Amino acid sequence: xxxxxxxxxxxxxxxxxxxxxxxxxxxxxxxxxxxxxxxxxxxxxxxxxxxxxxxxxxxxxxxxxxxxxxxxxxxxxxxxxxxxxxxxxxxxxxxxxxxxxxxxxxxxxxxxxxxxxxxxxxxxxxxxxxxxxxxxxxxxxxxxxxxxxxxxxxxxxxxxxxxxxxxxxxxxxxxxxxxxxxxxxxxxxxxxxxxxxxxxxxxxxxxxxxxxxxxxxxxxxxxxxxxxxxxxxxxxxxxxxxxxxxxxxxxxxxxxxxxxxxxxxxxxxxxxxxxxxxxxxxxxxxxxxxxxxxxxxxxxxxxxxxxxxxxxxxxxxxxxxxxxxxxxxxxxxxxxxxxxxxxxx
Amino acid sequence: xxxxxxxxxxxxxxxxxxxxxxxxxxxxxxxxxxxxxxxxxxxxxxxxxxxxxxxxxxxxxxxxxxxxxxxxxxxxxxxxxxxxxxxxxxxxxxxxxxxxxxxxxxxxxxxxxxxxxxxxxxxxxxxxxxxxxxxxxxxxxxxxxxxxxxxxxxxxxxxxxxxxxxxxxxxxxxxxxxxxxxxxxxxxxxxxxxxxxxxxxxxxxxxxxxxxxxxxxxxxxxxxxxxxxxxxxxxxxxxxxxxxxxxxxxxxxxxxxxxxxxxxxxxxxxxxxxxxxx
Numbered sequence: 007x008x009x010x011x012x013x014x015x016x017x018x019x020x021x022x023x024x025x026x027x028x029x030x031x032x033x034x035x036x037x038x039x040x041x042x043x044x045x046x047x048x049x050x051x052x053x054x055x056x057x058x059x060x061x062x063x064x065x066x067x068x069x070x071x072x073x074x075x076x077x078x079x080x081x082x083x084x085x086x087x088x089x090x091x092x093x094x095x096x097x098x099x100x101x102x103x104x105x106x107x108x109x110x111x112x113x114x115x116x117x118x119x120x121x122x123x124x125x126x127x128x129x130x131x132x133x134x135x136x137x138x139x140x141x142x143x144x145x146x147x148x149x150x151x152x153x154x155x156x157x158x159x160x161x162x163x164x165x166x167x168x169x170x171x172x173x174x175x176x177x178x179x180x181x182x183x184x185x186x187x188x189x190x191x192x193x194x195x196x197x198x199x200x201x202x203x204x205x206x207x208x209x210x211x212x213x214x215x216x217x218x219x220x221x222x223x224x225x226x227x228x229x230x231x232x233x234x235x236x237x238x239x240x241x242x243x244x245x246x247x248x249x250x251x252x253x254x255x256x257x258x259x260x261x262x263x264x265x266x267x268x269x270x271x272x273x274x275x276x277x278x279x280x281x282x283x284x285x286x287x288x289x290x291x292x293x294x295x296x297x298x299x300x301x302x303x304x305x306x307x308x309x310x311x312x313x314x315x316x317x318x319x320x321x322x323x324x325x326x327x328x329x330x331x332x333x334x335x336x337x338x339x340x341x342x343x344x345x346x347x348x349x350x351x
Numbered sequence: 352x353x354x355x356x357x358x359x360x361x362x363x364x365x366x367x368x369x370x371x372x373x374x375x376x377x378x379x380x381x382x383x384x385x386x387x388x389x390x391x392x393x394x395x396x397x398x399x400x401x402x403x404x405x406x407x408x409x410x411x412x413x414x415x416x417x418x419x420x421x422x423x424x425x426x427x428x429x430x431x432x433x434x435x436x437x438x439x440x441x442x443x444x445x446x447x448x449x450x451x452x453x454x455x456x457x458x459x460x461x462x463x464x465x466x467x468x469x470x471x472x473x474x475x476x477x478x479x480x481x482x483x484x485x486x487x488x489x490x491x492x493x494x495x496x497x498x499x500x501x502x503x504x505x506x507x508x509x510x511x512x513x514x515x516x517x518x519x520x521x522x523x524x525x526x527x528x529x530x531x532x533x534x535x536x537x538x539x540x541x542x543x544x545x546x547x548x549x550x551x552x553x554x555x556x557x558x559x560x561x562x563x564x565x566x567x568x569x570x571x572x573x574x575x576x577x578x579x580x581x582x583x584x585x586x587x588x589x590x591x592x593x594x595x596x597x598x599x600x601x602x603x604x605x606x607x608x609x610x611x612x613x614x615x616x617x618x619x620x621x622x623x624x625x626x627x628x629x
Contacts, residue, residue: 110412111488112382116515141489142380142519192460192491217381217488218411221460240382242583247447248412273544273553280548282580286587312556316514 012043012078016050019076020069025058037065039087044296046080048073051087062086088260096229097201100134100208102345104264105226105235107256109248111217114269115238116144117315118305118334119214122236124320125338127169131209131345134164136199137174138226139216140192146176150318153177161204168323173203192221197229209345217248219255227259234264234344236302239293241271242286246293253297264344265302266294267337273307303337305330364502367471370404370482372616375497375506375532379519381488383511384540386414387586388576388605389485390441392507394591395609397440401480404435406470407445408497409487410463416447420589425449432475439594444474464496471501481616488519490526498530505535505619507573507612510564512542513556517564524568535615536573537565538608544578545600552577573611576604 020038021031032038039053050069054062066084073082106119116139123135137145146152149167155177156163164171205211213230216222226232235256239249253263268290274281284307294301306329314324322331367373376392378385386409393403407415415421421436425448428434435442446466476482484503487493497503506527510520520537527534539561543554555578565572579601582592593602 110382110414112380112384112511112516141491142522144515144518147514147518220411220491242587247417248414251412273555275546275548275551276553277551278546278549280546282547284544284578284580284583286583307555309553309555312513316557 012046012048012076013041015076015078016041016043016048016073019073020050023069023072043079044298046078048079048082050082050084052084054086085258088258090260091224091228092231093228096197096231098231099200099203099205100211101348102209102233102341103211103213103231104341105213105215105230105232105256105261106238107215107223107235107252108217108238109219109250109252110239111142113217113238113240114305115217116148116214117312117320118238118267118269119212120145120148120315121320121322121331121334122338122341123170123210123212124168125322125334126210126212126342128322128335129338129342131342132207133169134171134205134208134211135173136211136213136230137172137176138196138199138213138222138230140175140196140222141216143174143176145172145174145214147318148315148320151177158204162202163204167318168320171205171208173199173205175199192225196222196225200229209348210341217252219252223252223255224259227256227261232261234262236264236267236341237293237299238267238269239290240285241268241283241289246289249293250297263297263299264341265300266290266297267302268304270307271304273309276309302340303333305333363499365472365500366502367476367482369476370479372480372504372620373482373484373501374535374612374616375484375486375494375503375527376509377486377494377506377523377527378488378509378516379490379521379523380510380516381412383509383516384576384578385488385509386418386485387582388509388538388540388608389483390415390418390443391591391593391602391605392609392612393441393443393483394439394593395606396481396613398593398597398606399609399613402442402478403440404442404476404479404482405444406482406484407443407447408467408470408484408493410446410466410493411487413445413447415443415445415485417589418586418591419443421445421448423448428475430475432473433470434475435477438589439591441591442477442479444470446470460492463492467493467496468500471497490522494523494526498526498532503530503532505533505612505615507535507538507608508570509538509540510561511556512539512558512560512575514560517560520561521564521568524570528568533615533619534568534570535612535619536571536608537561537568538573539575541578542575544580547580571611571615573608574604576608577601 037056039051042049108115127133164173311321314321376389426434435444510516585592585595
């Protein structure tokens with residue numbers, strides 16, 4: 007059977023567009039970099055370097071209605087192709103740099119990051135944890151660290167807890183201080199948490215990203231050498247919209263999304279055991295289906311575990327036999343297998 | 352007040368035509384239910400006969416459009432001003448009305464200031480008693496821009512009862528105070544939920560953290576709003592749950608917060624200096 011995909015339909019249509027009356031078509035000339043369809047939503051990715059007169063906007067306005075009229079297409083997004091902005095001046099502090107991201111705040115991203123870092127450490131990996139949530143640094147609380155980071159030989163020493171080297175702006179300023187940082191300050195300050203910190207030899211650096219799509223994310227995409235990001239979501243509708251926005255941002259920056267983790271999936275009543283979806287349900291799987299990315303884990307909400315976070319002992323250590331801890335341990339196993347082998351000198 | 356505030360130029364501030372009072376709803380930490388509280392507070396005020404607007408300043412995760420069930424696209428007046436949406440008796444404007452989720456927009460600092468100003472001043476707000484601003488989490492460009500530019504009457508800060516959230520809420524309070532904006536009160540959200548099967552109240556977090564925080568920072572405690580699992584269904588349907596089920600414990604708690612907020616507003620209006628020192 008010969009099934010024509012939406013992508014093929016769109017590509018065929020785009021091939022009918024040529025550069026000038028006798029010029030090559032825009033697909034074979036490489037001007038159209040790729041066409042990606044997720045369901046009825048089609049992204050046409052252009053290569054800005056190959057667009058005559060740099061008129062990407064004009065070309066987009068011309069192509070969008072044409073593609074939108076094709077069968078199976080509901081919405082069209084014309085934009086530049088993914089482009090990495092990694093700066094070669096920045097040091098790569100670990101063999102594998104994992105960003106943990108969510109579009110929406112409060113989905114448990116930081117708790118998950120901390121537990122994941124500890125779980126990776128339990129697999130005998132050398133793990134660093136960078137708290138890049140500059141507006142709401144949570145790692146001091148989650149790791150039970152209240153000290154200040156000291157400078158030794160001109161480099162900032164990360165603090166250590168539960169087998170993980172941790173660095174957070176929380177170690178550099180008091181909690182009651184409002185961190186009113188303009189974006190411009192982020193561009194200068196954030197790279198220092200990578201280059202000026204004595205991370206030592208790391209297998210993995212887990213980076214806890216702030217929610218949203220901001221200067222912080224751009225700064226990290228530029229300086230942190232992100233190997234990939236995990237996308238964390240709660241199962242409800244509201245979270246999913248924001249999550250998609252974040253995923254789009256990383257796709258634009260050519261940072262691969264490794265998969266989806268659904269958090270706070272359900273909660274069980276402590277008296278009758280009746281389990282209810284706390285923040286909607288099925289969203290993680292729906293997102294996985296829509297984006298074609300794997301749903302790597304689905305983690306229930308266990309109220310007692312939030313106590314372990316407040317007490318500064320990640321639950322993979324405090325309560326290793328709970329379903330949540332096992333889910334995180336399994337996730338750590340999946341991620342560990344992606345870390346490039348250590349090259350022996 | 353220390354350092355930061357003294358360097359600010361309040362001459363930049365500009366009233367929003369037609370808007371009597373601006374109240375910011377902020378949280379510090381994301382996902383504590385700030386946006387849901389904002390639209391339900393708006394609904395409560397609207398039920399009291401106030402003309403209320405909601406501005407969704409959370410450019411990174413705009414939820415107000417979804418929460419109020421307003422549609423895409425914004426119409427403009429002949430003068431080129433954006434027409435706020437009107438639904439459930441609430442006037443609102445959200446970047447969610449303007450952008451598809453696939454836009455994957457990264458807002459750089461300077462862009463934010465510009466976008467924010469447009470969303471406030473280039474809008475044909477009707478004559479509003481109160482404009483509630485749903486602030487983004489954190490203390491970055493958006494809150495700074497808004498606090499520098501807008502004459503904000505007061506703020507309400509929301510936190511879940513976990514240390515993680517309270518630390519950030521404290522930063523949010525500090526930010527308002529740096530800009531001489533009185534924090535009317537602190538609301539505890541999602542302390543627990545009622546099991547729909549057996550009626551038992553299950554706690555979600557440690558608890559006992561938000562009220563002490565309010566005391567520590569010398570601001571009023573506005574009470575606790577429990578999580579209502581049924582409310583998340585109403586939320587996904589775009590109806591503030593206060594309107595759908597006004598007798599639910601969550602709705603009643605929010606109505607009470609609205610009353611306390613209005614009382615603070617009246618005090619602030621009557622004598623700004625005293626209210627601030629109280």
